[in-house]
Amino acid sequence: MSEQVTVLYVGGYSRSGSTLLDRLLGQIPGFFSAGELRHIWERGFRENQLCGCGQPFYSCEFWSAVGEEAFGGLDQVDADEVLELKRAVDRIRYVPHHALAAKTTSDGRLTGRVREYAVILERLYSAIQRVSGARVIVDSSKFSSYAFLLNRLPSIDLRLVHLARDSRAVAHSWQRQKVRPEITSHLEYLPRIGAAKVSLEWNLANYVIDLFSKFMAHAPLLQYEGLARDPALHINRVLREAGLGEASALSFISGSQAMLGTDHVVAGNPMRFKHGAIELRLDEEWRRKMGTASRRLVTVLTAERLRRYGYLGANRRA
Numbered sequence: 001m002s003e004q005v006t007v008l009y010v011g012g013y014s015r016s017g018s019t020l021l022d023r024l025l026g027q028i029p030g031f032f033s034a035g036e037l038r039h040i041w042e043r044g045f046r047e048n049q050l051c052g053c054g055q056p057f058y059s060c061e062f063w064s065a066v067g068e069e070a071f072g073g074l075d076q077v078d079a080d081e082v083l084e085l086k087r088a089v090d091r092i093r094y095v096p097h098h099a100l101a102a103k104t105t106s107d108g109r110l111t112g113r114v115r116e117y118a119v120i121l122e123r124l125y126s127a128i129q130r131v132s133g134a135r136v137i138v139d140s141s142k143f144s145s146y147a148f149l150l151n152r153l154p155s156i157d158l159r160l161v162h163l164a165r166d167s168r169a170v171a172h173s174w175q176r177q178k179v180r181p182e183i184t185s186h187l188e189y190l191p192r193i194g195a196a197k198v199s200l201e202w203n204l205a206n207y208v209i210d211l212f213s214k215f216m217a218h219a220p221l222l223q224y225e226g227l228a229r230d231p232a233l234h235i236n237r238v239l240r241e242a243g244l245g246e247a248s249a250l251s252f253i254s255g256s257q258a259m260l261g262t263d264h265v266v267a268g269n270p271m272r273f274k275h276g277a278i279e280l281r282l283d284e285e286w287r288r289k290m291g292t293a294s295r296r297l298v299t300v301l302t303a304e305r306l307r308r309y310g311y312l313g314a315n316r317r318a
Contacts, residue, residue: 019265166286173283206309258277
């Protein structure tokens with residue numbers, strides 16, 4: 001493919017506000033909010049879950065057009081086969097291979113599968129760009145292994161924004177019971193994860209994304225708390241530091257409100273289904289409702305990175 005597709009990748013850990021950031025960026029002219037594209041094969045192609053527009057994946061006009069452009073039709077994709085390829089190359093254990101950015105490694109089988117998966121991904125991202133007409137695709141997949149993999153593809157010009165959130169707020173969020181609105185056949189809730197496991201995963205996810213940022217010329221750090229307090233300021237800073245220039249106008253943001261259009265977000269937080277005026281507020285329920293034992297456990301387990309990101313110690317931000 002002759003032209004590169006510019007992808008602004010939101011990296012970090014789940015429950016950090018990535019869908020909110022994705023949606024806000026998607027309101028900027030020339031940007032397309034795609035959601036967590038890493039999950040499109042399972043949640044879209046195999047399970048036909050709801051798109052952010054409210055339609056089932058196979059009934060969505062946008063994704064139908066993308067499927068036709070990329071593969072000759074959505075029904076031409078063998079989702080199980082693609083998922084098998086994904087599992088073979090998109091795992092944390094393969095980060096060292098991708099980090100070296102080697103086109104050949106001692107593991108010839110991995111190299112071959114990377115090549116197969118790369119062809120599929122290049123077709124997908126290129127079709128999204130052509131159908132949407134956007135100059136930047138926003139992908140909030142978050143996973144570091146997928147970021148390293150995308151960075152190996154010559155057809156993708158990858159930019160990174162590392163989105164971080166206080167680990168205690170994240171751990172508390174994982175304890176809430178939330179319905180999955182994209183599942184229409186039955187009532188299903190988002191999974192709940194214990195504080196210790198969340199802490200370990202939060203540490204690992206942020207550590208590896210920090211590592212990945214060292215491979216990138218443009219990799220700003222953004223805290224969820226700053227985004228929620230002053231979205232216009234921080235969005236423009238992220239765009240500038242990601243080498244994408246500042247937005248000429250963020251007219252969809254007015255004070256503590258944002259006006260969201262209908263986006264074709266393929267996977268992400270349930271707020272991907274919201275459109276119209278939404279209230280932008282800092283969610284700090286954890287300060288009032290998180291149990292003392294859980295709060296102390298998460299603080300101890302994640303203290304080093306909490307200090308690094310300014311949540312603890314001398315670098316603590318107001």
